[in-house]
Amino acid sequence: MSDVWVACLLPVMLVYLGFRLSVFDKDVIRSIWLDLWSLSNLGATTNIDSRNDPFSIQTSLTAYSSYRALSLDELSRMRASYMSIGRTHKRIGYEIGYPKKLDKLEELIQVNAKVTDGIAAVMRRIYNQGTVSSVMLWPELRPTTKEIHIDSHSLSRIRESLKHFVRDWSNAGIVERSVIFEPILSVFSMLSAPARSQNRVLFPGSGLSRLAYEVSQLGYDVTACELSAYMNGAFRFLLDPEMTKTVNQHEIHPYAHWWSHSRNATDLFRGIRFPDVIPQLAADGTAGLHLKEGNFLELDVTNSSANSTSRTTEGYDFVVTLFFIDTSVNIIHTLEHIHRLLKPGGTWVNLGPLLWCSSAQARLELTLEEVFNVMDVVGFSIVGGRNGNDDEEPNCMKRRTISCEYTHDDKAMMRWIYEAEFWVARKV
Numbered sequence: 111m112s113d114v115w116v117a118c119l120l121p122v123m124l125v126y127l128g129f130r131l132s133v134f135d136k137d138v139i140r141s142i143w144l145d146l147w148s149l150s151n152l153g154a155t156t157n158i159d160s161r162n163d164p165f166s167i168q169t170s171l172t173a174y175s176s177y178r179a180l181s182l183d184e185l186s187r188m189r190a191s192y193m194s195i196g197r198t199h200k201r202i203g204y205e206i207g208y209p210k211k212l213d214k215l216e217e218l219i220q221v222n223a224k225v226t227d228g229i230a231a232v233m234r235r236i237y238n239q240g241t242v243s244s245v246m247l248w249p250e251l252r253p254t255t256k257e258i259h260i261d262s263h264s265l266s267r268i269r270e271s272l273k274h275f276v277r278d279w280s281n282a283g284i285v286e287r288s289v290i291f292e293p294i295l296s297v298f299s300m301l302s303a304p305a306r307s308q309n310r311v312l313f314p315g316s317g318l319s320r321l322a323y324e325v326s327q328l329g330y331d332v333t334a335c336e337l338s339a340y341m342n343g344a345f346r347f348l349l350d351p352e353m354t355k356t357v358n359q360h361e362i363h364p365y366a367h368w369w370s371h372s373r374n375a376t377d378l379f380r381g382i383r384f385p386d387v388i389p390q391l392a393a394d395g396t397a398g399l400h401l402k403e404g405n406f407l408e409l410d411v412t413n414s415s416a417n418s419t420s421r422t423t424e425g426y427d428f429v430v431t432l433f434f435i436d437t438s439v440n441i442i443h444t445l446e447h448i449h450r451l452l453k454p455g456g457t458w459v460n461l462g463p464l465l466w467c468s469s470a471q472a473r474l475e476l477t478l479e480e481v482f483n484v485m486d487v488v489g490f491s492i493v494g495g496r497n498g499n500d501d502e503e504p505n506c507m508k509r510r511t512i513s514c515e516y517t518h519d520d521k522a523m524m525r526w527i528y529e530a531e532f533w534v535a536r537k538v
């Protein structure tokens with residue numbers, strides 16, 4: 111054995127023996143290993159191109175364009191399932207109108223496809239022209255030879271966007287919206303109206319941006335930031351004056367695809383009209399609603415001031431997270447970044463559950479108490495105290511639990527109720 115080999119192997123043997131004999135604390139070794147592992151994966155945590163590919167413009171544009179074909183494929187499978195049952199049962203199915211129900215779904219797929227085709231057309235136009243490149247935190251649409259992979263997940267994401275039209279931009283969504291918007295809007299109502307336009311508010315993970323729009327309507331300077339091009343494409347469909355000209359112009363049948371928990375075909379196939387109001391973005395340099403497309407972890411305090419005039423201190427006055435923090439790959443990173451983006455003394459308003467999920471696996475799945483402990487470490491203090499029992503603070507600012515739903519079907523035979531937490535926290 112050469113001297114070089116001995117020199118290499120000796121330290122490894124010593125570490126191994128130390129480990130076996132418990133000379134080293136195993137937790138320390140484990141944490142060194144995890145640090146080395148995360149160092150080797152550092153690129154993966156920040157590279158939105160590879161990590162969030164399922165939510166890219168290319169993928170979602172292809173998915174919206176394929177909605178009709180994907181849905182009709184699914185319908186063919188449903189028809190084949192019906193055909194596979196025995197002749198007597200098929201006849202009973204026929205008598206209760208099952209084949210007609212399948213035909214109705216085919217018809218409604220075509221109605222929904224008018225909207226999904228419209229979204230694809232808007233996306234193709236604006237992203238190809240590069241007219242919105244200044245608000246994009248990720249690469250623009252470029253011709254690609256790479257095959258875009260579309261599957262049943264893509265179809266679910268489109269259907270999720272359709273349900274967001276209902277929750278965010280239809281009269282049918284008013285009840286669900288008011289439960290979760292009211293606690294947040296009451297915080298923004300506290301500030302006197304003349305001061306509002308000087309206050310910058312960031313909404314990471316803004317979805318279809320209705321709450322961001324409502325806060326901008328109160329007079330604040332708002333930036334909605336959304337990573338998923340499924341959401342951004344759908345929102346741009348509403349913003350586009352060629353596509354959306356009048357209130358309640360569009361119709362979708364968002365529940366037609368899921369036949370579970372349905373009382374009758376009328377409920378299942380009902381149409382929802384939208385938008386109840388037509389949103390508009392503010393011009394650059396003026397207070398109002400602005401959109402940044404991409405990963406909020408890529409935002410920094412310098413580009414936070416891009417919207418508005420007369421900015422002396424950089425950073426946001428408010429960050430609002432609605433059903434957002436639990437989508438984090440690394441919640442500690444998210445909390446640190448919210449903290450970094452806020453001005454000194456800035457305010458973070460949160461409402462949401464802790465349904466740890468992510469396109470990638472969430473790396474940490476904390477309890478609420480652990481989230482509060484991390485907030486202490488990062489430098490947040492909860493207004494009204496952790497238990498919301500500090501009498502000095504107005505009630506609307508205090509931490510509390512809000513029972514609420516998320517893009518639910520109010521006619522379905524099931525409910526999923528979140529016991530979401532609401533809090534207001536200050537950067538210390």
Ligand SMILES: C[S@@+](CC[C@H](N)C(=O)[O-])C[C@H]1O[C@@H](n2cnc3c(N)ncnc32)[C@H](O)[C@@H]1O
Pocket residue numbers: 314315316317318335336337338341404405406407431432433434437438
């Ligand atoms: C559960 S949805 C909630 C959307 C919206 N806040 C609402 O209540 O309708 C979470 C959203 O956060 C977005 N998101 C997740 N991570 C993000 C990130 N790092 N930057 C920007 N958006 C992100 C997702 O694409 C998704 O639209």
